[in-house]
Amino acid sequence: MHDGSRLSPRVVVMSLSAANGAWRVHLAGDDVTVETDSPSPKLLAELARPRYSIVGHGPDGALVGTGPFRVSEFQPGKKLVVKAFEDCWAGRAYVDAIEITFGRAYREQAIDLQLDRADVVEIAVDQARRAAQEGERTVMSSPVELLAIVFAPKLQDPRVREGIGVAVDRLSIYNVLLQKQGEPSASLLPQWVSGYAFLYPASRNEERVQQLRAGGSAQPLTLAYDWSDPVAKAVAERVSVNARDAGLTIQVFGENLGARQPNADMRLLRVTLPSPEPATALAAIAADFGQKERAQQIAATVSPEALYAAERSLLKDLGIVPLAYVPEIRALSPRVRNWAAARQGGWSLDDVSLALEKP
Amino acid sequence: MSFRAKLLLMFSVSVVIVVALVSAMVSVTLRRSFERLDEERTSALVTQFRNEFARRGQDVSRRVEAIAERESTLRMAADLARANADASPYVNEAGAVAAAHQFDLLEFVASDGTIISSAQWPARFGYREEFFGQTSDWSAQPAFLKREELADGTALGLVAVRPVRIAGSMLYVAGGERLDKSFLASLVLPQGLRAMLYRGTGPRFTPSALTDAAGAVPQAEKLGPLIADVQRDRQEVSQMISWSNDAAGDEMLHAIPLTGRDGEVLGIFLLGSSRRELVAVENHIGWVALLVACAGILLGVLLSGWVATRVTRPVDELADAARQVAKGNLDARVYTTATDELGDLASAFNLMTRDLSDQRDRLVQAERVAAWRELARRLAHELKNPLFPLQITVENLVRARDQAPGQFDEVFQESTRTLLAELANLKAIVGRFSDFAKMPAPQVQRVDVNDIVRDALKVFEARFAGGNGGGTIRLLYELDPTLPAINADPELLHRALQNLVLNAMDAMPIGGTLTVRTRHQENTVLLEVSDSGTGLTKEECDRLFTPYYTTKQHGTGLGLAIVQSVVSDHQGKISVESEPGGGTTFRIELPLRMPASVLDRRTHG
Numbered sequence: 009m010h011d012g013s014r015l016s017p018r019v020v021v022m023s024l025s026a027a028n029g030a031w032r033v034h035l036a037g038d039d040v041t042v043e044t045d046s047p048s049p050k051l052l053a054e055l056a057r058p059r060y061s062i063v064g065h066g067p068d069g070a071l072v073g074t075g076p077f078r079v080s081e082f083q084p085g086k087k088l089v090v091k092a093f094e095d096c097w098a099g100r101a102y103v104d105a106i107e108i109t110f111g112r113a114y115r116e117q118a119i120d121l122q123l124d125r126a127d128v129v130e131i132a133v134d135q136a137r138r139a140a141q142e143g144e145r146t147v148m149s150s151p152v153e154l155l156a157i158v159f160a161p162k163l164q165d166p167r168v169r170e171g172i173g174v175a176v177d178r179l180s181i182y183n184v185l186l187q188k189q190g191e192p193s194a195s196l197l198p199q200w201v202s203g204y205a206f207l208y209p210a211s212r213n214e215e216r217v218q219q220l221r222a223g224g225s226a227q228p229l230t231l232a233y234d235w236s237d238p239v240a241k242a243v244a245e246r247v248s249v250n251a252r253d254a255g256l257t258i259q260v261f262g263e264n265l266g267a268r269q270p271n272a273d274m275r276l277l278r279v280t281l282p283s284p285e286p287a288t289a290l291a292a293i294a295a296d297f298g299q300k301e302r303a304q305q306i307a308a309t310v311s312p313e314a315l316y317a318a319e320r321s322l323l324k325d326l327g328i329v330p331l332a333y334v335p336e337i338r339a340l341s342p343r344v345r346n347w348a349a350a351r352q353g354g355w356s357l358d359d360v361s362l363a364l365e366k367p
Numbered sequence: 368m369s370f371r372a373k374l375l376l377m378f379s380v381s382v383v384i385v386v387a388l389v390s391a392m393v394s395v396t397l398r399r400s401f402e403r404l405d406e407e408r409t410s411a412l413v414t415q416f417r418n419e420f421a422r423r424g425q426d427v428s429r430r431v432e433a434i435a436e437r438e439s440t441l442r443m444a445a446d447l448a449r450a451n452a453d454a455s456p457y458v459n460e461a462g463a464v465a466a467a468h469q470f471d472l473l474e475f476v477a478s479d480g481t482i483i484s485s486a487q488w489p490a491r492f493g494y495r496e497e498f499f500g501q502t503s504d505w506s507a508q509p510a511f512l513k514r515e516e517l518a519d520g521t522a523l524g525l526v527a528v529r530p531v532r533i534a535g536s537m538l539y540v541a542g543g544e545r546l547d548k549s550f551l552a553s554l555v556l557p558q559g560l561r562a563m564l565y566r567g568t569g570p571r572f573t574p575s576a577l578t579d580a581a582g583a584v585p586q587a588e589k590l591g592p593l594i595a596d597v598q599r600d601r602q603e604v605s606q607m608i609s610w611s612n613d614a615a616g617d618e619m620l621h622a623i624p625l626t627g628r629d630g631e632v633l634g635i636f637l638l639g640s641s642r643r644e645l646v647a648v649e650n651h652i653g654w655v656a657l658l659v660a661c662a663g664i665l666l667g668v669l670l671s672g673w674v675a676t677r678v679t680r681p682v683d684e685l686a687d688a689a690r691q692v693a694k695g696n697l698d699a700r701v702y703t704t705a706t707d708e709l710g711d712l713a714s715a716f717n718l719m720t721r722d723l724s725d726q727r728d729r730l731v732q733a734e735r736v737a738a739w740r741e742l743a744r745r746l747a748h749e750l751k752n753p754l755f756p757l758q759i760t761v762e763n764l765v766r767a768r769d770q771a772p773g774q775f776d777e778v779f780q781e782s783t784r785t786l787l788a789e790l791a792n793l794k795a796i797v798g799r800f801s802d803f804a805k806m807p808a809p810q811v812q813r814v815d816v817n818d819i820v821r822d823a824l825k826v827f828e829a830r831f832a833g834g835n836g837g838g839t840i841r842l843l844y845e846l847d848p849t850l851p852a853i854n855a856d857p858e859l860l861h862r863a864l865q866n867l868v869l870n871a872m873d874a875m876p877i878g879g880t881l882t883v884r885t886r887h888q889e890n891t892v893l894l895e896v897s898d899s900g901t902g903l904t905k906e907e908c909d910r911l912f913t914p915y916y917t918t919k920q921h922g923t924g925l926g927l928a929i930v931q932s933v934v935s936d937h938q939g940k941i942s943v944e945s946e947p948g949g950g951t952t953f954r955i956e957l958p959l960r961m962p963a964s965v966l967d968r969r970t971h972g
Contacts, residue, residue: 137456138456177493180492180493183453183455184454184455184458184492184493185458187455187456188455242489242490245489245490245518246490248490248518249488249490249491249494249518259519260518
């Protein structure tokens, strides 16, 4: 481990116990046993989630891992600096250190890349095509982020939920605002994960929209989005335009994710796919929305039919209107070597290296 | 009120009226002038707004044409002209181009009316607007007003549309400027004017749809009727709006309907002209006019006083002189250097008094001569009667001594008696004249007139009872028992009353009735002596109190003159009423109290 100690089973037990309080983790010699209240056929997929990373704690309480990089400096919300761990069990990383800056707008990141102040930056999904057309080096994951409208618990009017659900034009959002990146989605899981997402109609129901519109106007609603996310802003405004066709008036406003407005009726959120395994992913989503018991049930689901039914039920109960799944897109500096783009997103920096000079 | 006060009042009133009229005329004229100027200014600004509106329309058209002719626009049109063209890459194009060309409104619209990109409402891509297909040739169309649907409501825009034709396909470029408070702020307006814009279209007035360069208009609901009039009549309307009780806050609003391509009223432009400056100027002028008027009135009053003094000074002098003349001072003169009518009047007055003085002197002289002549005539007449018997008697004595000495003693005795009788007569005549000449000054004391009347008539009662030569005279007393005492000389009153009684007895030779009355009347005591005698003619009444005038055969004409003298010395009046055959009444009015000056003069003089 980063502090020079050996990775012991005891550390594994402590780490897993801290990650999931519902589990009972036992140490028996060098064996570690995990006991759950219900059958967990997807336990391995669950353990593969980042939250179950094996970490210890140093004398000062700092996290101590086992990977090729160890934390050198961390300023929450601003910056993280990791340095190569010389004595890593898998061998030393190629780069000496990596500095990650948080909170940079897409536009600032693009400038940083152009000015060689950054080697890897995020690209807004609507800029992917432009970046590709301009010859930028980009890597893209599968659609792993769900853009969805989440209703506030106070908003119980089913007409509003239905109106937005049938009026929103996901295809236009996908084609224009997302520049055909990702996929339109009316489901919680992407097609490449669940395989049945096409069963959820993503197109707009014009007939029902006209019926709702003829029913008169409802009280104005508010839809909040992350003010630093231009894609979210565009999508929220498009939802507002579409909802107007159904007789719904929606006022959109940007908010800081760190200081959310409590009076918003709806919120446009990005929900990261927790796992490429469908049941695990759906269970994690249910747990994140406070449906822990249902999450356990979903985690035990094996058949696709049952999973589809569970997802359908979850969609109805959680008050979520999925809009689209979008990929993670990054632009790389030409000197970056061996960048491995995982399908489910995330970084794998073990083998990444930098060319000494620009090619 | 004195003449000077009247003159001053008249002048002052005239000055006030004139100043007030002039001030009112000046005020009204200035107000009308200012209002006319204000109307002209507003009219000029309305014209300026129209010109500015037209200029901006041309500018919008020109800029939209420039966008339509841009290389990138042509490329986009060419790209979209392809079969199965993908419009999504251009979704943000309008926003970027609008920012570069400083357009508030810009849309790229496909030939079927589908919005490809919208700067004013980016999220509205993909929606269709049938509006663009309603005009066959947009190239020749000028800019026009258009109502734009936006995310936060509606906006009024000055819009121009230009088509881009590529390979038989059409791309519309619709750009323009919003008519909002920024547009209003860009208008250069003089101080005191403001521009407002109403963007509501519904039949009901919406206060929030009214804005000026600063934003929402307070008390906007007051403009509701004006807006309604313009929407109904679709023509310009002017109206005065009172924002508060303060008249200075009033505003003249000129409302101009802004119509779209089909003539519908899309908005209303309002040009407000505050009357605060006008009212301030009017108030300032009013205060200045008031001050000038007050100063004018004060100056006018002072000048009026001065003029009145100058005008009335000769008049006052004339009045003083006239009063002196009235008191008998005919030597009074008015000294003035004026050469106007008042100078002429003063000269005439002086000439008049001089003539009066001369006439009085001549009259006195003539009266004196006449009196002496009358006196001489009376004396000659009175003395001639006894002198003739004296002459005859003396001649008889001489003749008797020469021709009949034996009878001389008898004749002497008889002649002596005659001479003595005539001499006694002469002595009586001389005595009466002497008495008239020696009229004493009254010795005033408190007396009862009734007592004097009784004492004076007591000596005549025997004669009345015994007959007055030919008949009995009946005496009647009608004396007021409440008669107050007066200041008078009892001896003189006694004498005057006796003369009146003797005069009455002479008027009743065959008897009659003599009535004596006393009466108290205000501040006087009346004493009347009435007889039932022969009466007097009017001419006789007029001359009755003239000294030495008599209607009797042997009268001296001094009796009634003495009566008048006594009454006059007591500050009283005597009058006579008589008709021939109807008797005569003498009425004496004596004051209860004589003035102190008269008392002193009468007592010590």
